[in-house]
Amino acid sequence: MRDALVILAKDLRIEWRTREGLSSVLVLGVLLVVVLTIAQDPSPETAPTLAPGVLWAAFVLTGMLGVQRAFVLERENDCLAGLLTAPLDPAAIYAGKLASNVVLLGVTQAVVVPLTGLFLHLDLVPRLPALLLVCLLGNVGFASLATLFGALAIRVRAREIMLPLLLLPLLVPLLIGAVQATRAVLVGGLAAASSGLGVLAAFDVIFAVAGWLLFAYVVRD
């Protein structure tokens, strides 16, 4: 756990200093929300059913950009070799990178969620705690899988193509659960979202454990 925190702190320090990952992710997120909401021009009745698609399309696309950036840091100057020659469990590298991806996506969510509410004229404040829970579970599930495949993708030549190809099919259950849970929260509240939340929680546990166990095989030759 301590090693994971050291890696997280290093990633956040670099991100704070350069703001390269965050700025590109935020610009893309805002652009997606603007385009997707303006194209639909929703009525107050249709806005709660449109919002989940807008939110999760924005999260997934920005998230993939963020994950690629997280591993670009380790590829520069072959810093990954520096990590792998240190006496730490590769699972700690996975946990540190996962945490840094969760933070980056969390910041994006903090911008994209209110912006979506604004553009769709949705009052999200009464549903904010339930919405935050759905976002957090979706964020952790996405980051668990994306961190594993992000590490895999940096080792191949066509990495920008490989990450979406590997990741998107496996994200389908998470996205279905996330969209269902978000819509249920916006229409009916937390109780209505129980089945979607169950899918998200199960996805989080399965892929966080899988990432923890498999990361060593992914990063080593």
Place this chain on the structure above:
Amino acid sequence: MVGPPLRAEGLARRFGGMTVLAGVDLALETGETVVLLGPNGAGKTTLLRILALLLAPTDGRLLLFGSDAARAPAALRRRIGYVGHEISCYPELSAAENLAFYARLFRVSEAPGRIARLLAWAGLDGTGRRPVRTYSRGMGQRLALARALLHEPDVLILDEPVSGLDPDAVERLQQQLLELRAAGHSTLLATHDVERAAPIASRLAILHRGRIAWAHDGRGADAAVIVAAYRAVVAGSA
């Protein structure tokens, strides 16, 4: 864990259908500097990555301090310092921040003092707060060496550390390697620079087509002898 710092027995490595190492036997004793020579594509980097526990061999055995490296890699990593082709330091962090990061991962005690001493030793004490992306190749290489020495490893594995350096930087690095040898570090060094390798070598070996094709105990091994052996090996007559 006792035993010679490093003993490789029949190390082999294949990538798909391509054999890069075809059974390498190599030993490194305490306080020795073994210089590994070989043409491009001979397998030097693959061998050094296996010895630094970055890559698993497909066959053979690696013993570090008498222990099978496959069984306790984390504990053994603490005793190895590795410098590869790149410096493994984050460009946006300063030299001091990079060393502090690795010091935490290696659990280095009294890290601030150790980092200050290493920066001074590497001639980077005046520039230690600057981002690494502003460093020249030579400064980066000295930082990489400082990073590898941070946790006071018993064995240093250096993969072409003088590559791309100007003559002054090479001379300075050579002097630092001699200091390390005098301090009792065991060093395995891969290089193309035969002339500079000879004075610091306890022993020399030439790796060719994935095998040790020539070995010398270092005594009387001047550059001309080594160059002749190197050419003979590469030409296939040794």
